[in-house]
Amino acid sequence: MNLPLLKRILKYTKPYNKYTILAFFTAVINITLTLFTPIIIGEGIDLLIGPGNVNFSKLFKILILLSITVIFSPILQLIMTRCTNIVSYKTIKDLRIDVFNKLNSLPLKYIDSTSHGNIMNGVINDIEIVSDGLLQGFSQLFTGVITIIGTLIFMLSINIKITLIVVIITPLSLFTASTIAKHCHSMFRKQSQVRGELSGYVEEMIGNQKIVKAFSFEDRSKQAFEDINKKLYTYGQKAQFYSALTNPCTRFVNGLVYAAVGIIGAISAINGTISIGQLSSFLSYANQYTKPFNEISGVITELQAAFTSASRVFKILDEKEETSDSKDSITLNTCEGYIDINDVSFSYSTDKSLIENFNLKVKPGSKIAIVGPTGCGKTTLINLLMRFYNINSGEIKIDGINIDNITRSSTRGLYGMVLQDTWLYSGTVKENIAYGKPDASLEEIISAAKNAHAHKFIMNLPKGYDTVLTDDSSLSQGQKQLLCIARIMLSKPPMLILDEATSSIDTRTEIYIQKAFNKLMEGRTTFIVAHRLSTIREADLILVMNNGKVIEQGNHTELLNKGGFYANLYNSQFALA
Template sequence: MSNSDMKRMPGGPMKGGPMGRGPMGHGHGAAMGEKANDFSGTMKQLMKYMSKYKIAIIAVLLFAIGSTVFSIVGPKILGKATTKIFEGLMAKVSGTGGIDFGAIEKILLILVCLYLVSALFSFIQGYIMSGISQKISYEMRNQILEKINRMPMKYFDTKTHGEILSRITNDIDTLGMSLNQSLTQLITSVTTMVGILIMMLSISWIMTLAALVIIPLSMFAVRKVVGRSQKYFKKQQRFLGHVNGLVEENYGGHQIVRVFNKEEEVTEEFNKLNDELYDSAWRSQFLSGMMQPLMAFIGNLGYVMVSILGGWLAIRKTIEVGDIQSFIQYVRNFTQPINQLAQVANQLQSTAAAAERVFEFLDEEEEDQTVINPADANDIKGNIEFEHVNFGYKENKTIIHDFSVNVKKGQKIAIVGPTGAGKTTIVKLLMRFYDVNSGSIKIDGHDIRNFNRSELREAFGMVLQDTWLFNGTIKENIRYGKLDATDEEVVEAAKSANVHHFIKTLNDGYDMVLDEEASNVSQGQKQLLTIARAILADPKILILDEATSSVDTRTELLIQKAMDNLMEGRTSFIIAHRLSTIKDADMILVMNEGDIVEQGSHEELLAKDGFYAKLYNSQFEDDEAM
């Protein structure tokens, strides 16, 4: 990654290393059937979140009820038409009359109007609810993106990229879709059950009691099937996340997989996870697929019971023939909302689980963004003082011990030492990605804790070993250091970075589009582009972290010259393993296990024949051996 002002690019790629994590490290969103830890608390929080749309939700409620009511009345009116036909046929047989087609026509027109109004109300409530759910999703995505920029670095050090991205994609998508479906379905299902029950009672309370016998059977069947299938749904979603993570990881690092001949191991691991996914998916789909035929079987038992009882009541003139048809339709429709309510219950669990993960992220501790009466970061000169700094990522483990050093404006400071010595940690403290446990870091006499973090970081520029370029033109990538820069300023920055000539040799020049991984330019060219970006940003303080460690000697010379142009007149911190590149540093800080063990110029440290001399000579011997 390379970023001149360390601001995160919206929509920029955030990827982990190809072989750095196992599949268990990738997060995945709330799955259908996954339960929230605090269902009631999360739903209350979600209701508060939705309260700003309460007028629209009330409208959805009214239109959903209206649509359902008009739909429910239909079968009883249709039964009247059936009764008219039956009476007409009986009158025709007895020779006393015939079928009253005029009355039937009126009944059918009324029925068509009812169904049209029902469909219109259903369309309106669906339109409004879709808007609500998408507005909530839109707002949550914005809040999460803004939240990311306020989060402390320690959070990202303990979470995988997949876990964080999952909140923005999977969880919010799940929340939006299930909210859209479950709320309206809950309203219509309850209204349908109550409405159908009233209509059934209006026809015959005896037949209604007989029909209600199917409810306990339906509930028992639903509970059994859902109880069995839910654990397989959870397992399916868990292994789906593992499979996706493994595929993503190995696709991103397919070259490394081939270099180390790990194709068989990767395939074996994939097959193992895929087998688990197949097994859980097959079981979950089979069990959930049993729901419909099982409910249909129970419903058919109800039809038989209602038909026999209805025929007996019709013979006794207790009900009309058309009422039997209406009642059978109501019985058929009565099992549907029961099934829907079971699905809604599952959806609400999924909604709560997704909402809980989103709210959990939004409630995470944030960095202190503002300071009362902050120091003016625009006036920073570059004098830096570390005073007895102690720091540890964990409270019980200090890794920087009593670190003190004075740096004057414009000095070039090199920080060297073995891996794990604390070099990069010093830089993180300087930019307030972390705050010191004790001691202080001062810039121009002001404690950095007296600056607003965002304003402080605007004074810094960084060029890192891992270059970070996004999918866009070369011009856009350089201009990222200063978004309002003119084309002429971009070209001047590229010339100072010794990358202008290379850009001009490209077919599209500065308008050439870098692909997602910027793989259509070399590593050295990517590094020069990030240096051009930093030059354009014109920072007061510069940090170079292993900026030449992954390029050839000739490109290193170009990069070194570009960095010299960049460092001119600026306070610069250089973290380097190649000690030959920091010979001209004003001061070299030699760190080991969190302490400064030596400091001085290159010649002074060699003359001491201490830790630095051993590091330098060991590299010199390695170069000679090569």
């Protein structure tokens, strides 16, 4: 058993200790009543043995006692189950909240480099396994241990010699269960790893189904899925095989215990050492004593799977968080738009450099276009401006203030960003547009939608601005992008980042959007990442990047006249025009 892991899980149960204590006391009382029942029945049997020896007055008292145990035992069991369920579900709720909050505090590097299916598997499936295996399993372990201790006490009160025989045989059951559990743990660990791999693969295939079909990748994706699924089947089958072995093996040992008690108890009864009623009680205790071992052996299998899943969950919680803001960081709600980048170097991995000794000075209200071939560092520069990634060396300043001395949230709040990839969440059109300004009035939202030329198609939706958007909403990619643009039109940030913001919009609408953008960009520092060079002719400054370095800069006319890298890029796009 992984004690450090267990301690971490039990920390989550501390806020609910009152339910744990109540569960403990009700379990003790319930088990005591349950264990007291065989003694009552044994005494009743002794009162019935022999002709004319029936003592009805004493039998009546025994029946009353038996009735009390029968009535109160299920009530106590209900209270205990209710308490353990509260502890279990509330603990898991807290753990899941912590994991989700942790994901929000992790750097984008972790999110970008980790399979999303694996992350989802950790948040949903692994935590559920922890709930089923560890927390609910421990309630069975908890009652089982109390039952074993209580049964031993009652058996010792009847006959010490027979009790010792039971105790001597018992380790066989524990040895059998622990031996099988070792194999179980190994298989469940591998099964959990492959389950995460399978979740990641399915998430990739479903999320990119259009690409799969466009390249006729169906058969190959099926084969890859079957290969992973086959591994999961193999490990799952072995895990279940060892799991299934546990109960029958312990039952066999428990059968030996019952047989030993029956034989030795019968001999003792013949010799007059114990009464028939006591033998009956002892046989009942032999069953009750061995039953928890069967349950515990079954719980051990669940615990192995739960510990494996818990380790994956805590691995997420142990990931290094995004560097926190320094104590003296300031909150910058607005800015003029001076950007000063001095000797900035950055790379995603230590073995491959990307941006080196990058320098740039931007005046307020400037339109800065960033162009270059794929992988040249355009998007990376945006990531650094937004502090999605931390620079390796150098400094970036906004209005003369180093961004390391500004809170991350306020730094990001200074930019309005429209990406090529659109993102809408499950909510109304109105809520999606107001994502960056939740307190916006309906009039402001409608005005922003009109500026983004989205109002017309919104009004054609079933409920207009109150239409709920879901994954299967019949919005085109262009319409989704217009809603994303409307968000920026509404929030009106002091600076803008436009990463191919009109890539999914038809030419006619793009002309209108460009006009709206021109109005929005007035007086605002704007960074435009462009692949279509026709969209950046009016930029004040064009940065031509290649291999992480600015190799040319100037306005459109100046760069064309140079006849360099930019001129070649531009002419190649219009060579067939």
